[in-house]
Amino acid sequence: MMLNYTIRRLLMLVPVLLGMTIIVFLIIHAIPGDPAEVILGEKASEESKQALRQELKLDQPLYVQYGDFLQNLVSGNLGTSIRTKEAISEEIMPYLAATLELTIVSMVFAVFVGVNAGIISAWKQNSWFDYISMLIALIGVSMPVFWLGLMEQWIFSLKLQWLPSIGRMNPRDPIETVTNLYTIDAMLAGRWDQLWTAVKHLILPGIALGTIPMAIIARMTRSSMLEVLRSDYIRTARSKGMSQFLVIYKHALRNAFIPVLTVIGLQTGMLLGGAVLTETIFAWPGIGRYIFDAIGSRDYPVIQTGILVIAFLFVMINLLVDLLYHAVDPRIRYD
Amino acid sequence: MAVPLMTIQNLQTHFVTDKGRIPAVDGIDLHVRKGEIVGIVGESGCGKSVTSLSIMGLLPKPAGTIAGGHIYFKGEDLAVCKEKRMQALRGDEISMIFQEPMTSLNPLMTIGEQISETLRVHRRKSRKEAWRDSIAMLQKVGISRAEGIVREYPHQLSGGMRQRVMIAIALCCEPELLIADEPTTALDVTIQAQILDLMKKLNEETGTAILMITHDLGVVAEMCHRVVVMYAGKIVEEGSVKDIFHKPRHPYTRGLIRSIPRMDSDGGRLYSIPGNVPLPGTITEGCRFAPRCEHAFDRCMRELPELLEQETGHRCRCWLQT
Numbered sequence: 235m236m237l238n239y240t241i242r243r244l245l246m247l248v249p250v251l252l253g254m255t256i257i258v259f260l261i262i263h264a265i266p267g268d269p270a271e272v273i274l275g276e277k278a279s280e281e282s283k284q285a286l287r288q289e290l291k292l293d294q295p296l297y298v299q300y301g302d303f304l305q306n307l308v309s310g311n312l313g314t315s316i317r318t319k320e321a322i323s324e325e326i327m328p329y330l331a332a333t334l335e336l337t338i339v340s341m342v343f344a345v346f347v348g349v350n351a352g353i354i355s356a357w358k359q360n361s362w363f364d365y366i367s368m369l370i371a372l373i374g375v376s377m378p379v380f381w382l383g384l385m386e387q388w389i390f391s392l393k394l395q396w397l398p399s400i401g402r403m404n405p406r407d408p409i410e411t412v413t414n415l416y417t418i419d420a421m422l423a424g425r426w427d428q429l430w431t432a433v434k435h436l437i438l439p440g441i442a443l444g445t446i447p448m449a450i451i452a453r454m455t456r457s458s459m460l461e462v463l464r465s466d467y468i469r470t471a472r473s474k475g476m477s478q479f480l481v482i483y484k485h486a487l488r489n490a491f492i493p494v495l496t497v498i499g500l501q502t503g504m505l506l507g508g509a510v511l512t513e514t515i516f517a518w519p520g521i522g523r524y525i526f527d528a529i530g531s532r533d534y535p536v537i538q539t540g541i542l543v544i545a546f547l548f549v550m551i552n553l554l555v556d557l558l559y560h561a562v563d564p565r566i567r568y569d
Numbered sequence: 570m571a572v573p574l575m576t577i578q579n580l581q582t583h584f585v586t587d588k589g590r591i592p593a594v595d596g597i598d599l600h601v602r603k604g605e606i607v608g609i610v611g612e613s614g615c616g617k618s619v620t621s622l623s624i625m626g627l628l629p630k631p632a633g634t635i636a637g638g639h640i641y642f643k644g645e646d647l648a649v650c651k652e653k654r655m656q657a658l659r660g661d662e663i664s665m666i667f668q669e670p671m672t673s674l675n676p677l678m679t680i681g682e683q684i685s686e687t688l689r690v691h692r693r694k695s696r697k698e699a700w701r702d703s704i705a706m707l708q709k710v711g712i713s714r715a716e717g718i719v720r721e722y723p724h725q726l727s728g729g730m731r732q733r734v735m736i737a738i739a740l741c742c743e744p745e746l747l748i749a750d751e752p753t754t755a756l757d758v759t760i761q762a763q764i765l766d767l768m769k770k771l772n773e774e775t776g777t778a779i780l781m782i783t784h785d786l787g788v789v790a791e792m793c794h795r796v797v798v799m800y801a802g803k804i805v806e807e808g809s810v811k812d813i814f815h816k817p818r819h820p821y822t823r824g825l826i827r828s829i830p831r832m833d834s835d836g837g838r839l840y841s842i843p844g845n846v847p848l849p850g851t852i853t854e855g856c857r858f859a860p861r862c863e864h865a866f867d868r869c870m871r872e873l874p875e876l877l878e879q880e881t882g883h884r885c886r887c888w889l890q891t
Contacts, residue, residue, distance in 0.1 A: 466672040472627055473667075474687045474738060475660035478652075484686075488677050563677055564722050 236560065243553050254545045255307065255538075259300050262537050269532035273316060290316060290534075303538065313535035317528070322539045326524065330543065331414030332402060333513075333520035337505040339436045340444035345498060348448040349487075352455025352494075356463060357482060367452065374449030383442040383515040390438060400517035402435050403428070439516040443509055447501035454497050458490035465489070491562055499555030503548040573600035574745055574778050575624070580638035580648070582616070582623045585631070593619040595802035596638065598876070601746065604776040606769075608793035608810075610783055610825065612846050616802040617782045621748045623648075624780075625665055626655040642746070661691040664739035668751035670731035674723040680707070681719030684738050691742045706737040711767055729760035736767065743775060750782045765791055786829055790814060795882075798822050801847050801857040804876055808883035818885040820862045856888065864889055 269292060270283040287293045291302065306313060312323040351371070355364040391399035402416055403409050409416050409432070410423050417436070420429035462468065463486055471485040508522025521540060528536035559566045582594040594616040601607045609617045622628050624640055624647060640647040642663065647655070659665075667673045675683060684706055685699035694702065700719065707715035710733045723731055732752060739747055749768065753761040769792055772779055781792055789796050789810065796813045798806040798821065806819040817823045824842040844861035856862070859869040868888050876886040 466667060466669050467675040469627060470667065470673045470735070470738075471675065473625055473659055473665045475656045475658070475690055476686070477656055477690075480686075480690075485675055485678075489675070565676060565724050 236557075240553075240557065243556070247549055247553070250549060251542075251546065254542060255304060256300070258538055258541045258545070259296075259303060262534055262541075263296060263299075265529070265532065267532055269316065269534060272532040303535075307542075312539045315528075315536050316533045317531050317536070322536055325536075326521070326540065326543065328411070328414045329519055329521045329524040332518060333506060333508050333522065335415045335417065336436065336439055336443060336518060336520060337502060339440035340505055341447060341498065341502050343440055344444040344447035344451055344501065347444075348451030349455050349494065351448075351452040353459055353482060353487065355452070355456045356459035357478075359460060364456075368456070371449040371452045374445045375453075377445070379442055379446065379509065380511045380515055382445060383439070383512055386438045386442055387515070397438055398431075398435050399438070400515075402432065402518065404431055407431070439512055439518055442516070443505060443512050447498075447505070450497055450501065451494060455490065455494050458493050459486060462486045462490040488562060492559060495555055495558060495562065499551050503551040506547045506551070507544045572602075574603045574605075574643065575780075576600040576639075576641045577620075577624075578639045578641070580620065580623060580640060581636045582619050582628065582633060583636040584619075584633050592636070592802055593633075594623065597797075597799070597802075597804050599797055599804065599807075601778050601780055603745070604772065604778055605795065606772055606779045606781060606793045608781045608783060608789040608796045609799055610786060610789055610796060611799035612784060614801075614846050615799040617799050618750055620799075621665065621750050621780065621782050624748060625659060625663065626650065626652070627659075627665075657691075660687050660739075660744075661742045662744050663746045663748065664742070664744040665748040665750065666732070666735045666739050666752050668754050670728050670735055670755060673735055674731055676723055679720055679722055680726070680734050684719075684734070684741055687738055687741055702741065703737075706741045707734070710734075710737045710740075710771075711763075712737075728756055729763065732756060732760075732764055733767065736764075736771070740771060740775065740777065744777055746778050746780065748780045748782070751784070752781075753788060754783070754785070761788075768792070786814075786825060798825070803857060804884075804886065805858065806883075806885045806887075807876070808885075812880075812883045816883075818879060818883070818890050819858075819887050820864055820889070821858045856886070 268283070269290070270286045271278070274283055274286060284293075291299060294302075303313070310323075312321070312326070314320065315322055315325060318325065351367045355367050358364055387399040390397045398404075407428065409419050409425075409428055412419050412422055416432040417429055420426070420432050459482075467489075468481060468486055471481045476485065506521075508520050508525065510522040510526050512518065513520040513523045514526075521544065525537060525540040525544075527533075528540060577597060577599040579596045579598060580594055581592060581596055584591045584593050597616075597620065599607070599609075599620075609620065611617050619628070619633070622633070623635055624642075626647065628634065635648045638648060642658070647658075650658075674680075681700055681703050684703035685694075685696070688694045688699040688702055689696070692699075703719055704715045707718055712718055712730065712733055718726070718730075718734075723734075726734065736752075747768075752768070753764050756764060765788065768779065771777065779792075781788065783789060793810050795809055796807065797804055798813070798819065800821050806813065806817070806822045813822060814826065817826055821842070824840075827840045828842065830839055842861055843863075847857060847860070854873065855871050856865070856869040856874055859865040862869065866888070872888075874886050874888045874891065876884050877891065878884050879890055
């Protein structure tokens with residue numbers, strides 16, 4: 235049953251992804267500016283621009299270009315960057331890995347702090363803890379991320395000099411890349427000093443990026459827990475002599491978790507899309523920066539593929555969340 | 570006469586609301602002996618459920634508090650007991666089952682987990698032992714395919730089955746006192762009878778005393794040895810089932826009994842006590858039932874009568890009986 239559902243959902247992704255390719259393709263071609271001119275510079279001769287357009291097939295009608303793009307995609311060819319002439323499928327990997335590593339760190343921070351703050355706020359409703367943590371959560375959702383990032387750098391890098399302000403690694407001691415997840419690579423190489431350096435580089439951007447999800451998760455957990463804590467089965471659990479810890483973490487949290495899980499999924503998807511601002515401030519070579527730079531140089535294939543990869547990850551996360559619903563709540567059935 | 574298992578003395582439970590402090594339970598005295606089934610009857614809002622939650626220490630915080638009095642359970646005063654100690658007692662020596670079997674079980678845990686966790690907390694049993702005991706307990710409460718049911722979730726069971734599961738949870742540690750708060754109100758009539766029979770049988774077999782909270786005099790007549798009638802936070806009459814049904818003294822008790830539909834009546838309108846239970850917080854001086862009482866006279870409006878013993882074990886709070 236579960237397997238059937240998963241297969242059906244995966245098949246349903248085909249039209250979704252197809253629709254996405256069309257939208258992405260059209261939007262990108264609506265970006266003003268002539269790629270040939272951007273690549274060759276304003277002073278290039280008209281002939282050389284024309285030659286480049288022909289080479290990149292930009293002189294073909296849109297549907298032909300789309301057809302080519304789709305054909306390549308289906309055959310596993312993600313295209314070649316106009317700017318670097320590299321295969322995008324290879325070029326994109328380090329960027330994707332950088333974003334993935336940062337997303338994982340941010341979400342672990344956001345879920346751990348957010349869920350626990352939400353639980354305690356609900357359990358101690360209207361206490362000082364509740365007021366203060368919900369105030370922090372409110373500030374967290376409304377604060378601009380770039381400002382938070384700059385403040386972190388100012389305090390923890392510049393003033394206290396505890397943590398590095400930018401990058402993923404000490405540039406003088408480059409890491410031997412295998413997976414491009416630097417923490418994993420450092421462990422694979424047995425370089426514990428590099429692992430520590432990689433972790434230190436992750437902390438500030440991780441907190442900056444995780445703050446908004448953390449605040450949303452905290453507020454969602456609190457309201458969901460408040461509802462659950464009033465329910466009859468919580469009274470039953472207490473009447474059985476369960477300790478407060480067991481009542482909250484074993485009986486209440488799981489029941490309160492479905493809406494929280496939804497938020498976690500959405501936020502993870504959003505972070506995987508790359509956070510251009512945060513990545514810029516922390517000079518983090520992630521997917522957001524990669525696509526942003528590609529837009530600047532009208533590198534159509536990179537933009538297209540980059541956005542498609544992000545969209546693909548987003549729908550996969552959503553599918554994963556849907557499947558997790560069932561693991562949390564056996565009443566949710568997929569027939 | 571055996572030493573009471575539980576003695577409640579002058580219990581006062583107050584609720585703090587927007588309209589001020591409301592005495593939901595206003596000085597009740599009550600005792601339950603070993604193995605006895607005592608019923609508390611009364612209309613909604615008379616304080617019977619609040620009494621049971623006070624005993625369990627499960628009053629909704631911070632609104633509800635025990636403002637005075639004592640609840641002695643085997644010599645220990647539960648009214649001033651620490652939460653940790655209450656946790657040790659709850660589910661082990663005192664258990665409770667609730668009105669709503671449909672919502673009283675955790676929807677995300679299997680039946681087996683919900684029974685065995687009680688055994689694991691109080692009896693420190695291994696996972697395996699607790700699981701085996703859970704199956705045995707389900708068989709004891711009359712569930713036939715217990716091995717299958719332990720793996721199922723509450724939503725897969727009917728209301729009657731769920732209430733049996735609740736009873737299994739409540740009785741798995743062989744408590745000395747079971748508080749049953751309207752255990753059959755939400756069930757079909759045929760299932761009601763089965764559940765009552767089951768509780769009565771378990772009472773006889775295990776000697777667990779039962780405090781039966783209900784508004785249904787039929788349930789009282791069927792189950793109880795003794796009855797306490799509550800009205801607006803106070804006890805108005807107390808006696809054996811025989812006394813209460815055959816020689817009711819308080820006009821409220823008489824009214825309750827007259828309100829029971831009878832097969833041999835002439836088919837006219839059913840009797841009902843005129844008026845409504847006073848809203849908590851609006852109670853004035855005098856007998857609380859006086860505004861609705863057909864026999865009320867001057868004194869009833871001015872002075873609250875005492876709960877006086879009329880005959881052995883039969884107490885009544887009424888000026889007509891003095």
